[in-house]
Amino acid sequence: xxxxxxxxxxxxxxxxxxxxxxxLAQQIRVAALRMISRANAAHVGTVFSCAELLACxxxxxxxxxxxxxxxxxxDRFVMSKGHGSAGLYAALALRGFxxxxxxxxxxxxxxxxYGHVTHRGVPGVDVSTGALGHGLALAVGFAAGAMRQAxxxxxxxxxxxxxCDEGSTWEAALLAPVWKQSNLTAVxxxxxxxSLGRVDEVVPLEPFAEKWKAFGWDTREVDGxxxxxxxxxxxxxxxxxxxxxxxxxxxxxxxxxxxFMEDALLWHYRTPKGEEYERALxxxxxxx
Amino acid sequence: MRTAFIRSLMEVASQDxxxxxxxxxxxxxxxxxxxxxxxxxxYNVGVAEQNLAGVATGLALAGHVVFTYxxxxxxxxxxxxxxxxxxxxxxxxxxIVTVGGGLSYGTLGVSHFATEDLAILRALPNVTVxxxxxxxxxxxxxPQIVGRPGPVYLRxxxxxxxxxxxxxxxxxxxxxTRARAGSNVLLLTAGGMLPVALEAADLLEDDELDxxxxxxxxxxxxxTEEICALAARFPVVVTCEEHSAIGGLGGAVAEVLxxxxxxxxxxxxxxxxxxxxxxxxxxxLRKVNALDAPALQALVLxxxxxxxxxxxxxxxxxxx
Numbered sequence: 001x002x003x004x005x006x007x008x009x010x011x012x013x014x015x016x017x018x019x020x021x022x023x024l025a026q027q028i029r030v031a032a033l034r035m036i037s038r039a040n041a042a043h044v045g046t047v048f049s050c051a052e053l054l055a056c057x058x059x060x061x062x063x064x065x066x067x068x069x070x071x072x073x074x075d076r077f078v079m080s081k082g083h084g085s086a087g088l089y090a091a092l093a094l095r096g097f098x099x100x101x102x103x104x105x106x107x108x109x110x111x112x113x114y115g116h117v118t119h120r121g122v123p124g125v126d127v128s129t130g131a132l133g134h135g136l137a138l139a140v141g142f143a144a145g146a147m148r149q150a151x152x153x154x155x156x157x158x159x160x161x162x163x164c165d166e167g168s169t170w171e172a173a174l175l176a177p178v179w180k181q182s183n184l185t186a187v188x189x190x191x192x193x194x195s196l197g198r199v200d201e202v203v204p205l206e207p208f209a210e211k212w213k214a215f216g217w218d219t220r221e222v223d224g225x226x227x228x229x230x231x232x233x234x235x236x237x238x239x240x241x242x243x244x245x246x247x248x249x250x251x252x253x254x255x256x257x258x259x260f261m262e263d264a265l266l267w268h269y270r271t272p273k274g275e276e277y278e279r280a281l282x283x284x285x286x287x288x
Numbered sequence: 289m290r291t292a293f294i295r296s297l298m299e300v301a302s303q304d305x306x307x308x309x310x311x312x313x314x315x316x317x318x319x320x321x322x323x324x325x326x327x328x329x330x331y332n333v334g335v336a337e338q339n340l341a342g343v344a345t346g347l348a349l350a351g352h353v354v355f356t357y358x359x360x361x362x363x364x365x366x367x368x369x370x371x372x373x374x375x376x377x378x379x380x381x382x383x384i385v386t387v388g389g390g391l392s393y394g395t396l397g398v399s400h401f402a403t404e405d406l407a408i409l410r411a412l413p414n415v416t417v418x419x420x421x422x423x424x425x426x427x428x429x430x431p432q433i434v435g436r437p438g439p440v441y442l443r444x445x446x447x448x449x450x451x452x453x454x455x456x457x458x459x460x461x462x463x464x465t466r467a468r469a470g471s472n473v474l475l476l477t478a479g480g481m482l483p484v485a486l487e488a489a490d491l492l493e494d495d496e497l498d499x500x501x502x503x504x505x506x507x508x509x510x511x512t513e514e515i516c517a518l519a520a521r522f523p524v525v526v527t528c529e530e531h532s533a534i535g536g537l538g539g540a541v542a543e544v545l546x547x548x549x550x551x552x553x554x555x556x557x558x559x560x561x562x563x564x565x566x567x568x569x570x571x572x573l574r575k576v577n578a579l580d581a582p583a584l585q586a587l588v589l590x591x592x593x594x595x596x597x598x599x600x601x602x603x604x605x606x607x608x
Contacts, residue, residue, distance in 0.1 A: 076350075119378065126349065131373050137339045138374060141346015144331070148308070149351070168370070171339035 007288030013066065013096050016059035021227045024094060025055035026288035029257050031090035031103055033284065037277045039107035041115055045255035045267035047087035049191035050158060052225050053250055057156060057187075058091040061234045066096035069123035075153050076126050076142045080135020081160035081189060082116040088125070089113050097124035133166025135159060136186060140172045143184040143245075154236060155184045162194035165203050170215070177216025180243040185234065186217070188247065189224065191254040193265050209249050217247035224250030258283050289444040289480075290318055290387050292423035296430035297355065301326050307434065308347060312340045312358040318387075318447075319357065337362045341370035341382070348380035353434055360388040360402030364409060364441070375439045376414045383433055383440045384409075389419060389479050390530025391564060392446040394573040398563050405443060406478065407535025410508050415439040418461070419529075419537075421482025421503035424451045428459035429505065436461060445480040446570075452483050453503075462506045464514050470500030473588050474522035474552075476515070477503050478529040478537035481557075484574070485528045487581035488588065495585070495594050507537055512544045519545055524591050525552040530579060533558040553591050557584050 008027070011020055032047040057077065058064075065071045079088045086106060093100045105111035112121055116130025127138050139157035146153055163169055176184055190208065192199050199205055212219040218241035222229045232238055233248045254268070255261030258280040261272075272280050298321065301307040309322055310331045323330045333340050340363055344354040356363050363384050364371065375382045386402060393400035410417050416436060420426045426444065433440045452467060459465050467482060468489055475485040482503045489499035502518060504510070504527075519525050525545070527538040538556030545554065559577055566576045574580040 127345075128373065128377055131369055133338075134342055134370060134374055137342020137370070138346045138349075140339070141343035141348075142350050143346070144343060145347045145350025145352060148328070148347075168338035168342070171334075171336035172342065175333055175336070175339060175343070 007285060011059075011094065018060070018227060018231055021052070021055045021059045023288060024059045025051040025227070026257070026284055027094050028054055028087055028090045030281065030284050030288075031094065031100070032086040033272060033277070033280055035086045035090065035103050035106040037272050038104070040271050041086070041107045042269045042271065043083045043086065044272055045193070045261055045264065046081065046084045046160070046191070048256045048258065048261065049224070049252040049254045050081070050084055050087055050189040051257065052227055052230055053158060053187055053189060054087050054091045056227060056230045056234055057158075058095050060231065062156065063153065064124065066124065069097055073151070073153055076139070076155045078127055078129065078135040078139045078142070078155070078157040079117045080129055080139075080157050080163060081132070082129030084158075085113070085115060085117045088117055089122070092122070092124040098122070132160065132163035133168040136169050136172035139184055139186070140176050140179070140181065143176065143181040144179060146183050147179070147181065157184075157186050159186060159188045161188060161190045161192065161199050161205060164188070164205055165194070173212065173215045173217070176245040181245045182241055182243055184245040186245065186247045187234070188249050189252050190249050191252045193254045193263070193268065195268065197265060212247040212249070216244055218244050219247040219249065221249045221251060224252035225256055257287065289420060289423050289426045289449050290447045292426040293385065293430060293442075293444055294318055294322055296427045298322055298325060300431050300434050301329055304353070304434065305329065306351060307353045307355070309355045309357060310340055310344050310347075312337050312356070312362055314358045314362070337366040338370050341367040342374050344382045345370070345374040345378060345380045348382050349378060353381045353383070355383045355385055357385045359393070360386050360400060360405065364402075364405050368408065371415070372412055376412045379414050379438045381437060383442060385442045385444065387444045387446060389443040389445050391570050391573040391577070392480070394568055394570045397567055401564055402443070403530070403559055403564060404532050404535070406507055406529070406531050406537065407539065409441045410535065410540065415441055415508070416461075416506065417441045417508040418506050419443040419479035420505045421467070421477055421479060422449055422452045424453045424457065425459045425465065425503065425505050429461055432461040443479055449480060450483065452486055459505070462509060463511050464518070465503045465505065466500070467503055468499065468501040470498040472497045472522070473499040473524045473526065473592065474518055475499050475501045475584070476518075476525065476527045476537065476541060477501065478505070478507055478527070478531065481528040481530055484579070484581050484584060488584035491581055491585040492588055495589060497588065497592060497594060499588065504537055504541075507540055510540050510544060512548075515541055515544050516548045516550055519550050519552055523552055524588065525554050526557050526584070526588060526591070528557045528584060530574070531558055532561050534561050555587060555591060557587055
């Protein structure tokens with residue numbers, strides 16, 4: 001048993017143990033909170049809903065090499081919900097793809113980390129996103145490429161629920177099972193809030209899992225903040241569908257981790273500043 | 289052109305396993321031989337052009353040279369944002385191939401007229417825009433397109449166009465190709481207007497005008513040096529394209545010449561910016577839309593002041 005580390009202390013660069021992942025998730029939240037606040041940016045709620053998902057992916061599931069970001073054998077990750085960029089950049093920095101200080105370059109004048117995910121000059125980012133509904137098709141293309149080359153690397157895409165309104169998402173969803181893409185996993189951050197309101201009130205997606213199943217995906221629903229459950233679902237060794245892609249519908253809470261941000265549309269937009277920032281930070285540090 | 293394309297693609301694909309062809313469920317009969325010979329290099333993504341562009345990008349980023357194939361507006365306008373954000377921003381090795389450039393599918397109606405594609409694609413970053421003038425250009429350009437890294441848009445006509453270049457003419461991607469030498473008038477063409485311009489040049493011989501015809505198959509990047517050098521030699525320059533007068537070859541050449549301070553008498557021989565009138569064969573539509581050889585002849589005569597004047601109607605129709 002390792003000694004308990006302070007929450008803010010860097011985690012080791014090796015593959016993390018499941019016990020270390022909650023700490024990575026909280027570090028992602030803290031880093032993103034800071035980035036978004038100093039940049040007067042938005043989308044803090046959308047980062048918080050997928051912090052555990054990113055922590056599981058970058059801490060344990062994805063076979064990537066931070067010191068060799070373009071390693072040809074790496075798993076490909078598509079952050080289809082490109083507005084969650086602060087979370088992705090934080091995860092990459094915390095895992096050692098680039099120095100943490102570079103997170104200060106998020107969404108500011110002259111910065112290099114754009115408000116929506118960019119691959120340009122950012123180690124570890126395979127594809128840029130930001131317009132919703134693009135990511136799954138890119139992932140299907142990557143998966144087809146791996147299959148063509150009989151390469152062992154896998155493809156993961158993280159989608160928002162809102163982008164399941166896009167027809168293009170379903171074009172890709174139709175095709176991946178036809179091409180028997182068992183090397184592809186779509187994870188949906190189902191936080192139940194989209195741009196102008198609750199998913200149930202805007203364009204309801206339910207019965208959501210049934211839709212993916214009907215399209216031919218091996219589909220599971222998990223609590224997206226329950227790390228053991230997420231790991232169980234994500235681990236290709238533990239869940240190996242034959243000849244079809246996997247879909248993980250992760251039930252999450254927008255703004256998860258800060259009481260006054262949870263399940264609130266406002267924090268899709270509002271920048272945490274001043275006292276709100278301090279309270280949010282205190283809550284995150286307390287829970288870590 | 290379509291036949292020349294698929295023959296040429298099969299040749300390069302047989303040598304290069306990185307090459308894959310994706311269709312959006314079009315190409316009946318045209319793609320059959322490719323599919324039969326190279327099944328591992330062929331994918332049909334279905335009637336889903338956004339997916340076509342996205343999947344192509346993923347495949348390209350995984351190390352392939354990807355050709356997407358469909359009709360005119362489908363793999364271009366239908367998925368324009370995928371072309372911009374996915375294909376172009378990642379500078380992916382995706383070669384977007386369309387058939388039915390201009391009014392090729394004249395009987396099929398406005399949905400199948402590809403008359404703004406050059407302008408729209410030309411505005412996207414990183415993409416090379418190519419509109420060959422005859423099958424011999426297509427055959428020579430396809431291997432060069434494979435060898436050019438990054439996105440390329442290849443706009444083809446239909447099947448059955450005649451080869452108009454003399455045998456042995458070398459066609460180089462990025463460089464205009466002269467089809468006819470002349471001294472009085474310069475006709476610059478994009479895509480399938482090359483034979484129309486050559487026909488007009490023959491008609492102009494009777495008017496004692498000696499037109500030079502140059503196929504500007506590569507609209508972007510435009511060979512600005514060569515365009516300026518050519519234009520400086522002629523008092524009259526006309527661009528010819530089966531495309532809207534907005535933003536295609538005419539716009540590209542006008543931008544270059546004006547900035548270079550080269551000021552010949554200049555007109556765009558193109559479609560007026562509205563939807564093309566009528567339905568019918570390509571030949572018929574060219575006639576009713578004043579885009580055939582006699583119309584080009586008349587325009588040139590009006591500009592040179594030689595004999596009968598057609599008045600300014602062709603040039604003045606453009607209203608923005």
